[in-house]
Amino acid sequence: MRTVAVVGTGLIGTSLALALVRRGLTVHLEDADPDAARTAASLGAGTTDPADGPVDLAVVAVPPALVGRVLADCQRRGLAHRYTDVASVKAGPRADVTALGCDTTHYIGSHPMAGRERTGPLAARADLFEGRPWVLTPTADTDTETLNAALEMVALCGAMPIVMDAGAHDRAVALVSHAPQLLSSLVAARLEHADETAVRLAGQGVRDVTRIAGSNPAMWVDILSANAGVVADILDELAADLGETVTALRALEAADEAGRRSGAAGIEAVLRRGNNGQARIPGKHGAPPTRYETVAVVLGDQPGELGRLFGEVGALGVNIEDVAIEHSTAQQVGFVQLSVAPSAVARLNTALREHGWSVRSV
Numbered sequence: 001m002r003t004v005a006v007v008g009t010g011l012i013g014t015s016l017a018l019a020l021v022r023r024g025l026t027v028h029l030e031d032a033d034p035d036a037a038r039t040a041a042s043l044g045a046g047t048t049d050p051a052d053g054p055v056d057l058a059v060v061a062v063p064p065a066l067v068g069r070v071l072a073d074c075q076r077r078g079l080a081h082r083y084t085d086v087a088s089v090k091a092g093p094r095a096d097v098t099a100l101g102c103d104t105t106h107y108i109g110s111h112p113m114a115g116r117e118r119t120g121p122l123a124a125r126a127d128l129f130e131g132r133p134w135v136l137t138p139t140a141d142t143d144t145e146t147l148n149a150a151l152e153m154v155a156l157c158g159a160m161p162i163v164m165d166a167g168a169h170d171r172a173v174a175l176v177s178h179a180p181q182l183l184s185s186l187v188a189a190r191l192e193h194a195d196e197t198a199v200r201l202a203g204q205g206v207r208d209v210t211r212i213a214g215s216n217p218a219m220w221v222d223i224l225s226a227n228a229g230v231v232a233d234i235l236d237e238l239a240a241d242l243g244e245t246v247t248a249l250r251a252l253e254a255a256d257e258a259g260r261r262s263g264a265a266g267i268e269a270v271l272r273r274g275n276n277g278q279a280r281i282p283g284k285h286g287a288p289p290t291r292y293e294t295v296a297v298v299l300g301d302q303p304g305e306l307g308r309l310f311g312e313v314g315a316l317g318v319n320i321e322d323v324a325i326e327h328s329t330a331q332q333v334g335f336v337q338l339s340v341a342p343s344a345v346a347r348l349n350t351a352l353r354e355h356g357w358s359v360r361s362v
């Protein structure tokens with residue numbers, strides 16, 4: 001594969017284009033909003049010049065409800081030999097594609113399981129899909145070359161292909177993406193009118209739980225409209241769990257010891273079930289869940305500090321598996337929490353302290 005067209009240069013389209021340009025492909029960028037395509041091009045994601053003839057693969061990266069119409073238009077123009085999309089739901093767009101009479105032999109649905117709570121080309125990152133699952137939903141119509149082109153795209157992005165039926169995909173993402181989005185929004189919504197003094201105490205826990213509450217409402221209405229029933233079923237089950245949790249908390253307030261014991265047992269059961277579920281989430285590249293340890297470094301809030309820290313950690317040969325930054329509300333400092341392999345912790349603590357960093361125990 002040498003040439004690709006990306007139609008829709010928002011977060012996902014531009015991230016994909018950046019990844020493919022990095023791998024030496026020629027990428028042609030299009031968007032209904034010319035500013036979005038120009039911005040993507042200025043970030044190095046490809047060219048806004050149209051291709052001379054059909055490209056090898058066109059990727060439709062527009063909101064789910066528009067996939068069918070945009071694909072039909074691309075095929076009418078003969079934009080590519082093969083086509084895919086990246087929408088977060090698969091059955092609805094697939095039904096639209098069929099209803100609009102698109103060529104389904106040269107089209108395969110796809111969905112990268114990576115994203116951000118921000119949209120638009122400026123939020124794009126070339127490494128967004130690195131190590132992430134990327135679902136492909138071929139049907140009996142899909143020809144082998146089209147499946148192979150999609151597999152090549154996924155490999156070029158460093159992602160892991162997972163072939164699934166569209167309906168099974170939609171049921172799975174209801175559990176691991178759509179319901180979590182709504183729960184994050186609901187927790188954050190509790191803060192809307194909360195007392196300012198309470199909100200000022202927000203620490204890393206509530207930040208972690210509410211990160212995706214910053215997502216684009218219009219895009220999520222689109223996604224949830226296409227998967228509403230399955231997500232509602234999951235929320236029904238969650239509502240039952242919530243009811244039991246409330247009962248257990250009320251019992252904890254009871255006057256008698258037996259009531260308090262039963263309440264504590266109920267709450268402990270919820271927390272243990274949470275531990276068990278969380279432990280099942282795979283690590284990077286689908287590896288078994290990995291336990292990392294945190295090294296917390298206090299950083300002056302000034303230009304270049306983060307880069308200097310990352311550079312020194314890299315020079316020590318330690319891989320940063322994840323990073324979280326907590327800003328102090330009171331002082332011009334931040335706490336950078338580096339997740340690293342447990343075996344690297346002692347060495348990293350000592351070396352960073354020797355280099356003058358303030359390392360905290362967590």
Ligand SMILES: NC(=O)c1ccc[n+]([C@@H]2O[C@H](COP(=O)([O-])OP(=O)(O)OC[C@H]3O[C@@H](n4cnc5c(N)ncnc54)[C@H](O)[C@@H]3O)[C@@H](O)[C@H]2O)c1
Pocket residue numbers: 007008009010011012013030031032033036061062063064066070086087088089111112113114115116117118119120121219223
């Ligand atoms: N944001 C995420 O976390 C995420 C993750 C995986 C998949 N997706 C899916 O990727 C797709 C794009 O999402 P995004 O986050 O990049 O959104 P985005 O809002 O950043 O980008 C969408 C782009 O599509 C363009 N567009 C709209 N109508 C168009 C048309 N008719 N022709 C050409 N361009 C058109 C918009 O101008 C916009 O630039 C959606 O289907 C979404 O479900 C999103």
Ligand SMILES: O=C(O)C(=O)C[C@]1(C(=O)O)C=C[C@@H](O)C=C1
Pocket residue numbers: 087088112113114115116117118176177178212
């Ligand atoms: O990390 C995030 O910000 C996301 O919400 C990404 C996320 C997800 O739920 O994992 C959101 C929707 C997409 O369809 C795929 C990925």
